[in-house]
Amino acid sequence: MAAAALREQLNALLSSMFSQGLVDEQFQQLQMLQDEGGTPGFVAEVVTLFCDDAERIIAEIATLLEQPIVNFDKVDAYVHQLKGSSASVGAQKVKFTCMQFRQLCQEKSRDGCLMALAVVRNDFYDLRNKFQTMLQLEQQILAYDPKQQ
Amino acid sequence: MMQGNIWAILDPQGLPESMTLVLRFQLQSPLTSSNLGGSFEQQYASPSCQIAGLKVLLIDDDDINLVIARKFLEKLGCVVSSLPSGSTSPNSVGASAASCQLVMVNLEMVRVNAFDVALRIRQSRSGRWPFVMAMTSEHNTWEKCAQSGINGVLKKPVILQELKDELVRILQST
Numbered sequence: 605m606a607a608a609a610l611r612e613q614l615n616a617l618l619s620s621m622f623s624q625g626l627v628d629e630q631f632q633q634l635q636m637l638q639d640e641g642g643t644p645g646f647v648a649e650v651v652t653l654f655c656d657d658a659e660r661i662i663a664e665i666a667t668l669l670e671q672p673i674v675n676f677d678k679v680d681a682y683v684h685q686l687k688g689s690s691a692s693v694g695a696q697k698v699k700f701t702c703m704q705f706r707q708l709c710q711e712k713s714r715d716g717c718l719m720a721l722a723v724v725r726n727d728f729y730d731l732r733n734k735f736q737t738m739l740q741l742e743q744q745i746l747a748y749d750p751k752q753q
Numbered sequence: 754m755m756q757g758n759i760w761a762i763l764d765p766q767g768l769p770e771s772m773t774l775v776l777r778f779q780l781q782s783p784l785t786s787s788n789l790g791g792s793f794e795q796q797y798a799s800p801s802c803q804i805a806g807l808k809v810l811l812i813d814d815d816d817i818n819l820v821i822a823r824k825f826l827e828k829l830g831c832v833v834s835s836l837p838s839g840s841t842s843p844n845s846v847g848a849s850a851a852s853c854q855l856v857m858v859n860l861e862m863v864r865v866n867a868f869d870v871a872l873r874i875r876q877s878r879s880g881r882w883p884f885v886m887a888m889t890s891e892h893n894t895w896e897k898c899a900q901s902g903i904n905g906v907l908k909k910p911v912i913l914q915e916l917k918d919e920l921v922r923i924l925q926s927t
Contacts, residue, residue: 692821
């Protein structure tokens, strides 16, 4: 029955991610595709790609904001990229934070951008933790019953 | 007067190969499936068969987009291939595109001009195939797309139902 308890945990986690607005219908769509198509690992692949991508972009933005003269167009381009990936994956909160970040890029304010970067980083780390827990739970459930997808 | 535009696409000899007319119309609100009732399923039965088995080439440098688009297309029954990133030279694109029926291209690629790719495909094809569909997060790209011989446009992030609808529209349009 341990598998049932794990399932409950996973469902509770997913539920809270949706109700807190961390993820949206696009993420749900990806999950449904995985479940319907019997292709485990699809969501894990997409989520991992997104996390690696986001990590890299956040680091690039941080570097740009440290320069004596900030190239706000480049920062904006990176934020636009991150917004695109988060939308593709269904990472709603990060997507919205990126939209606000782009406004601050328009204003060309280094301090404003630094604050926005801190918020994006926080939101992303929070989401990444939850994704990691989700993937771990899925692995554990699969270990109990490999036929269950 | 009609707020439109007309142009010709020239073949390598400089002779007009095709003409395109673009007119702007006010969009009616789209009919939803609930309005159409029972006939909806019948209307869409045959185009779905056309989608199954369709050979699609994906050209994109965004890993996340690629994985998701491939998944959606495979869900619809398509056979999907993609170009390794960096190999979008005219010869490799032409060769890969020639053997498929639909090319999906990301307009916001970093090192590649998607409109050039679309034009090359358009110029090297004979007959009906392949169609070209663009994926973009910009608005108002329709005219520019049409000028490059692009047959359809999808907003990003790609959503399964919109992808299916646009595929059906393109396949029915000739």
